[in-house]
Amino acid sequence: MSGVTDLPFRRLIRALSGDCSPLFVSEFLSAGSSVFLTPANLKAARFDKEEEPFCIQLFGHNAERLASAALQVQELGAASVELNAGCPAPKVAKKGSGAGLLKDLPNLAKILRAMKASIKVPLFLKCRLGWDENSICVNEVLEIAEGEGVEQLTVHGRTKEQGYKGLANWNIIGEIAAKAKIPVIGNGDINSMEKALNAIENYGVKGVAIGRAALHNPWIFNPSAKIDVRGAVLRFNELMMQDGFRPMQALGRLKQLCARLCSGAPDFRLKILRCQNHDEFLDNWANLSESAFSLP
Numbered sequence: 679m680s681g682v683t684d685l686p687f688r689r690l691i692r693a694l695s696g697d698c699s700p701l702f703v704s705e706f707l708s709a710g711s712s713v714f715l716t717p718a719n720l721k722a723a724r725f726d727k728e729e730e731p732f733c734i735q736l737f738g739h740n741a742e743r744l745a746s747a748a749l750q751v752q753e754l755g756a757a758s759v760e761l762n763a764g765c766p767a768p769k770v771a772k773k774g775s776g777a778g779l780l781k782d783l784p785n786l787a788k789i790l791r792a793m794k795a796s797i798k799v800p801l802f803l804k805c806r807l808g809w810d811e812n813s814i815c816v817n818e819v820l821e822i823a824e825g826e827g828v829e830q831l832t833v834h835g836r837t838k839e840q841g842y843k844g845l846a847n848w849n850i851i852g853e854i855a856a857k858a859k860i861p862v863i864g865n866g867d868i869n870s871m872e873k874a875l876n877a878i879e880n881y882g883v884k885g886v887a888i889g890r891a892a893l894h895n896p897w898i899f900n901p902s903a904k905i906d907v908r909g910a911v912l913r914f915n916e917l918m919m920q921d922g923f924r925p926m927q928a929l930g931r932l933k934q935l936c937a938r939l940c941s942g943a944p945d946f947r948l949k950i951l952r953c954q955n956h957d958e959f960l961d962n963w964a965n966l967s968e969s970a971f972s973l974p
């Protein structure tokens with residue numbers, strides 16, 4: 679998740695997940711400009727040995743640039759490369775990238791072909807159901823993906839127009855999983871281990887991808903974890919400091935995590951969100967009562 683699953687956040691998740699570590703995917707990296715390995719992309723492409731086999735996700739709409747970017751992330755050690763055909767953000771989708779690729783399936787096919795030809799590691803695709811409810815195209819996307827040698831398809835069960843509203847349509851995900859010759863990973867609204875296991879059993883997916891729930895409950899991958907909210911947030915802070923975050927940058931990310939963790943304690947949540955600086959946040963956090971939290 680862009681702006682969320684950077685190296686410090688993934689290190690936190692790993693630390694809290696014990697032996698139940700998930701497979702990690704990078705934030706999406708833009709292959710939109712002529713130079714791919716910008717400082718921002720190099721930073722976002724970093725991963726730890728413990729995260730291997732690590733997947734790096736790319737977005738763009740130009741086949742040559744995506745093929746070249748795929749080769750470059752393979753050289754950086756990615757164990758697989760994923761193309762994003764799901765991002766609904768206007769600055770991405772309107773340019774024909776992310777979910778914009780669902781409006782131009784011939785270009786999607788061309789991109790996958792070029793990426794496939796340039797790398798040796800597996801090529802993955804992540805998509806939504808379609809642009810809107812009148813143009814569901816995930817069936818065609820599956821056909822194209824299989825035809826172009828994609829080795830795994832992750833389906834987020836919403837359309838681009840839905841954004842994050844409503845519920846993911848797991849019936850469609852199940853239909854795709856039943857038809858597919860390649861592994862299908864289901865995505866959307868999985869917020870507990872129980873739901874993950876139910877999805878695998880009831881919809882025939884090979885696995886599930888978990889996004890937002892990792893912010894609401896960073897222990898989600900480890901059902902027997904000992905939950906220590908205070909300690910986890912302090913750990914996240916330390917991990918960001920070790921990674922060279924400026925205090926104000928870290929403050930933004932701490933608020934992002936705590937706003938979710940504290941959703942059951944509205945007064946405390948507001949206090950945290952109103953903190954003006956990093957020191958004020960840490961002072962408030964030190965005075966927190968663990969009972970302020972109710973994890974989903």
Ligand SMILES: Cc1cc2nc3c(=O)[nH]c(=O)nc-3n(C[C@H](O)[C@H](O)[C@H](O)COP(=O)(O)O)c2cc1C
Nearest residue numbers: 679680705706804834865866867868888889890891
């Ligand atoms: C802040 C944010 C950033 C995201 N960035 C990405 C991204 O870079 N690549 C991607 O494939 N999906 C991205 N997503 C979508 C999630 O990966 C996921 O598909 C979606 O949130 C539905 O799954 P969930 O209900 O488990 O969150 C993002 C979602 C959010 C909320």
